[in-house]
Amino acid sequence: MTAVSFEYNIDVSWGDCDPAGIIYYPNYFNWFDATFHAFLKSRNLDQRILEQKLGTLGTGLIDVGASFKAPITYGDLLSISLTLGSWSDKTLRLAYEGHCNGSTVIVGHELRGLFMRDHNTGKISAASIKPLRALIEA
Amino acid sequence: MTAVSFEYNIDVSWGDCDPAGIIYYPNYFNWFDATFHAFLKSRNLDQRILEQKLGTLGTGLIDVGASFKAPITYGDLLSISLTLGSWSDKTLRLAYEGHCNGSTVIVGHELRGLFMRDHNTGKISAASIKPLRALIEA
Amino acid sequence: MTAVSFEYNIDVSWGDCDPAGIIYYPNYFNWFDATFHAFLKSRNLDQRILEQKLGTLGTGLIDVGASFKAPITYGDLLSISLTLGSWSDKTLRLAYEGHCNGSTVIVGHELRGLFMRDHNTGKISAASIKPLRALIEA
Amino acid sequence: MTAVSFEYNIDVSWGDCDPAGIIYYPNYFNWFDATFHAFLKSRNLDQRILEQKLGTLGTGLIDVGASFKAPITYGDLLSISLTLGSWSDKTLRLAYEGHCNGSTVIVGHELRGLFMRDHNTGKISAASIKPLRALIEA
Structure with missing residues (x-):
């Protein structure tokens, strides 16, 4: 694949x-974050639709990080590429790279889960992410 | 005109x-703000160039306001139009309208001045805006 | 009063x-916005409680504006004072003043409504603000 | 120490x-970021003073990351603690922990450098961070 x-x-x-x-x-x-949500929208899978289909609260963050390679400034055009990385039972890893004028300016990642609210306790926790994977890979 | x-x-x-x-x-x-700066950039007049040409610190705000006509949400496409309004000796009035799905969702304005720093006192104040007008109307 | x-x-x-x-x-x-929400919280009337008590979506904006009197910078301490102004059937006017080092640096206002979602149409609109007034003046 | x-x-x-x-x-x-700058200010070492004393542009980011332990919401009080970690020739590592209601909600770090602009080329790069260390440890 x-x-x-x-x-x-x-x-x-x-x-x-x-x-x-x-x-x-x-x-x-x-x-x-905007790149990830634009990606979901491009698949017709925004948070509203996920909420309807999966009963989820959102695709929230578990871990995030970035390394800054070069400073850029206003007037620059930043192009961010997202690559879907590995899936675990409850997480999806996303890799990001930002480019400007042919140089890499930032390299980062997000580890996201699919969060649900327990209707009894009100607590929010990460559910299985398999239903999201199925929708994205459909 | x-x-x-x-x-x-x-x-x-x-x-x-x-x-x-x-x-x-x-x-x-x-x-x-981003719309105004994108407009300046489209005229090849960003803050860096204005600083070089006019010795200014930036095109800062004197007054701003907005009326909200309808709420919009994520997934919506907002289109903001800027119209250059009237000039006074020290100010430029900008009119903004935001549209989404054929409806007006926000109407607003900015009153901007051209700010300079006095090198003796360090104080920032509004200078004549005529040099900016000349550049934009050139 | x-x-x-x-x-x-x-x-x-x-x-x-x-x-x-x-x-x-x-x-x-x-x-x-943070000042207004801190005010509501100080009265034990945050959006969550208003939602429970009044079935509202939030206290959203109808109109907003500000005049900038003097620029301030990092390291400065900004003190914002909110004053409850006039109520109409559907609006509450809030007056704001920002002070720094004894000078007024910003004067502004917000006109807020109490928004509800129509459960049939999904549309959001301003409801009577009297229930909020009653809670604040209680 | x-x-x-x-x-x-x-x-x-x-x-x-x-x-x-x-x-x-x-x-x-x-x-x-605000916590770090408030720390510098508490030592009377804000960016303006560092610029004057060291000729630097600012204490910029080289790497950053965070793990999210529990979601919190409006009305919550978040307390962030910064701990100065290890110094290398060109970097300072800062450890952050956020607490709310007795629980740890976020654990993160920043790796910062002391950036200078080369007056010939205009390029920004990380300089020795020893002068900052000397000021902080003074």
Whole structure:
């Protein structure tokens, strides 16, 4: 099976940058998250549809990380590629790379689970992720 | 003279929304700001170039406002149009309208000045905006 | 009846500022919103409790605006005061003032409604705000 | 030598949460960053002072990561503790833990460098971090 990948582009804006004139780093995670949700939408599987189909609360985060390779600034065009990595019983690993002007500027990952709310206790916990895998691989 | 206008599109994402499932309103101002900076960039007049040409610190805000006409949510496509309004000696008024699925969802404005830092006192204040007008109308 | 007011303090941080070194303006609306929600919480009336008591989706925005009086930067302490203004059948007007080092740096307002979702159509609209007024004035 | 640590508190607000009603995860990195800058400020070493003393552009990120242990929501009080970890020639490792109601909700780290701009090329790169270490340990 070939790797599933998806691309999302961001025009880095003035307000995305800090007083050093470079991207304020938490914004990269906004864009990782937006890339993942745009991927789901491209498969007609947004959170609303997952909630209807699977009764889930959302595809939340278990672990996340990133390494910053080069600073970029407003006016730059950032292209983020998402690659679906490995699945475990309760997790999906997503690999991200951000490119700008032919250079890699960030490499990161998200480990996501499929969260449900227990209607008795109100507690949120990770359920089996197999139903999501089945929908994505359909 | 015909009105100068510019359009900027936003894929509203999961993270742009609040627990009510609709856009968390401060995000609209991120997008107004991003629209204005994208407009400047489209004229090859971003803040870096304005700093070089005019010695300015940036095109900062004097007044801003918005009326919310209808709530929208993740998965929606928001299209923001900017129209250059009136100029005074020190200000430029920008009108914004956001549309989604054929409806107007937000109407707003920004009143911007051209800010400079006094090198003796360190104070920031609004300078004449005529040099910016000349560049935009060139 | 004396005016109801409430104060909220923000340590302006590096990441709140733009490449000009001053607050990126949409952040002020994050803080207006946070001030209002902290006020509700101080009255034991957060959105969760309002949802339970009134069946509402949230206290959303109808109109908002602000005038910027002076730029401030990271390291500054911003104190925002909220004052409950006038009520109409469907709206509550809130007045905000931000102070720093004894100067007024921002003056703004929010016009809020009490939003409900129609369970038949799924549409969100503003309901009577009287039940919220009764709870706040209790 | 005992570990250097610092604590920063956040009132989690409505606007910090996503449609699932829990914290939108990139906000945790805003708070890690704000905690670090509040720590520097507590030592009278903010970016402005470091720029004056060391000629640096800022204390930027090389690597960052976090594991999410439990979801929290608006109305919760999040307490983030920062602990200064190991120094290398060009990096400082910071460990973060977030607590809420006696539970650990997030464990993370930042690897930071001291960035300078080369005045000939305009390029930004990590310099020796020893001058920062000397100031912090003074």
